[in-house]
Amino acid sequence: MAPPQVSFGVPMRQTHFGFSPDYTPLNHGSYGAHPIAVREEHLAVRATAEEAPDPFIALNFAARLAKQRELTASLLHSPGGADEIVFVPNASTGTDTILKNLRWEAGRDVILCYEFLYPAVASGIAWIAERYGVGVEVVPVALPLSDDAFVEQMVNAARAVNNTKGEDGQNKRVRLAIIDTIASLPGARVPFERLVPALQAEGALVHVDGAHGIGHIEIDLAALNPDFFVTNLHKWLFVPRGCAAFYVPKRNQHLIRTTLPTSFGFRPLGPSTKSGQAGVEAEDEPGRFINMFDFTGTNDVTHWLCVEAAVKFREEICGGHANIQEYSHSIAQRGAAIAAETLGTEIMDSPGSCLRNCNFANVRLPLDVGSIPSPEKITPWMKITGVEESGTYFQTIIYRGHLYWRVSGTIYIEEADFHKGAKVLKGLCERAEKGEHVQKG
Numbered sequence: 001m002a003p004p005q006v007s008f009g010v011p012m013r014q015t016h017f018g019f020s021p022d023y024t025p026l027n028h029g030s031y032g033a034h035p036i037a038v039r040e041e042h043l044a045v046r047a048t049a050e051e052a053p054d055p056f057i058a059l060n061f062a063a064r065l066a067k068q069r070e071l072t073a074s075l076l077h078s079p080g081g082a083d084e085i086v087f088v089p090n091a092s093t094g095t096d097t098i099l100k101n102l103r104w105e106a107g108r109d110v111i112l113c114y115e116f117l118y119p120a121v122a123s124g125i126a127w128i129a130e131r132y133g134v135g136v137e138v139v140p141v142a143l144p145l146s147d148d149a150f151v152e153q154m155v156n157a158a159r160a161v162n163n164t165k166g167e168d169g170q171n172k173r174v175r176l177a178i179i180d181t182i183a184s185l186p187g188a189r190v191p192f193e194r195l196v197p198a199l200q201a202e203g204a205l206v207h208v209d210g211a212h213g214i215g216h217i218e219i220d221l222a223a224l225n226p227d228f229f230v231t232n233l234h235k236w237l238f239v240p241r242g243c244a245a246f247y248v249p250k251r252n253q254h255l256i257r258t259t260l261p262t263s264f265g266f267r268p269l270g271p272s273t274k275s276g277q278a279g280v281e282a283e284d285e286p287g288r289f290i291n292m293f294d295f296t297g298t299n300d301v302t303h304w305l306c307v308e309a310a311v312k313f314r315e316e317i318c319g320g321h322a323n324i325q326e327y328s329h330s331i332a333q334r335g336a337a338i339a340a341e342t343l344g345t346e347i348m349d350s351p352g353s354c355l356r357n358c359n360f361a362n363v364r365l366p367l368d369v370g371s372i373p374s375p376e377k378i379t380p381w382m383k384i385t386g387v388e389e390s391g392t393y394f395q396t397i398i399y400r401g402h403l404y405w406r407v408s409g410t411i412y413i414e415e416a417d418f419h420k421g422a423k424v425l426k427g428l429c430e431r432a433e434k435g436e437h438v439q440k441g
Helices: 010-016 036-051 053-076 091-101 119-132 147-162 192-200 250-255 288-294 302-317 321-343 375-390 415-433 436-440
Strands: 085-088 109-114 135-139 173-180 205-209 228-232 244-247 360-364 396-399 402-408
Touching: 036 053, 036 302, 053 085, 053 244, 053 288, 053 302, 085 091, 085 288, 091 119, 091 173, 091 205, 091 228, 091 244, 109 119, 109 147, 119 135, 135 147, 147 173, 147 192, 173 192, 192 205, 321 360, 321 402, 321 415, 375 396, 375 402, 375 415, 375 436, 415 436
Parallel strands: 109 135, 109 173, 173 205, 205 228
Antiparallel strands: 085 244, 228 244, 360 402, 396 402
């Protein structure tokens, strides 16, 4: 394993990233960031597109995109290669595509999830429930807890649903279970490798929201065998925003009938339509899935052609994924320890849990939510004030009655950044105790 060309931390940030010198980027996990070299590649691709837009979009884009899909499929160990991988703008789009494509049985079908599901996904589920009469079973999994307890609670909930009779006397069923690789808020790794087969054994289709997946932890789709999977390339892989890989194994591609929005690639079932458009005789028509997603309308998706540039940066400048992974995890956990010591609190953790086996950690803030007026105003006030006064954005959340700082580690952050951030956050906590968040909120 070759060492990085430039030391990780501030030297990497100053040499290869375009952050303002007045900004300390302690929240990589939310929106990601990409290196200057990848930005330059993106600008070059855009320039090529503008030189001759028509052939670039109509004639050449699909072939160029196929190369990036093939590389992504290799990184994810897709068993069917690039034929099972398409690109969408973000993980939420991929998840919503599944929700709006599955055929739901009102009064019978149930979507299974847990309470700290990503809010946008929860909203998508709520729409499906409202529109189609689908049940939603939200399991009150309370972090921190062991992986054994996590899996047991989810499996028991699935069994309880499957053993419940609907109004027609027929058993309900968990039609779809949605889990994460790494949950966002709080930031915690989920035992997804165990949950996928366990929930499939209960008859559920299992979708893995891997928004924090590729470039962060090892993902082996051949071994995992999910029914659906989506992962953002613009977070931890260093591709420009927004780009996500949407994986649907060939056995399930017939379930995905349309893109969002429905566009040129849609083919109604049957030999023809009233408009004269040729239909498909079978839902698994060869190439239908890929062709459907290649072009859904005029958008600037030139950044989708930058996967190769991002991988080149990771390999040539950083010395490969293992270097990045080791440093990012280590600095996140060291940063959390610094924060916990500065704040006089602790890091969320549990024996027998994988929750900290990622580039996140959750540090409790020294504030009693129950005794502070308008606690819902604290987190937005901290974010605004942190940026305005100190050039630092803090991803703080209220989870089960406690305030946490979600610490995020990556290659352009070092211990000194966490010392600074923790001191700023301690001062904000002291000011919030005095009610400043209410006065300015």
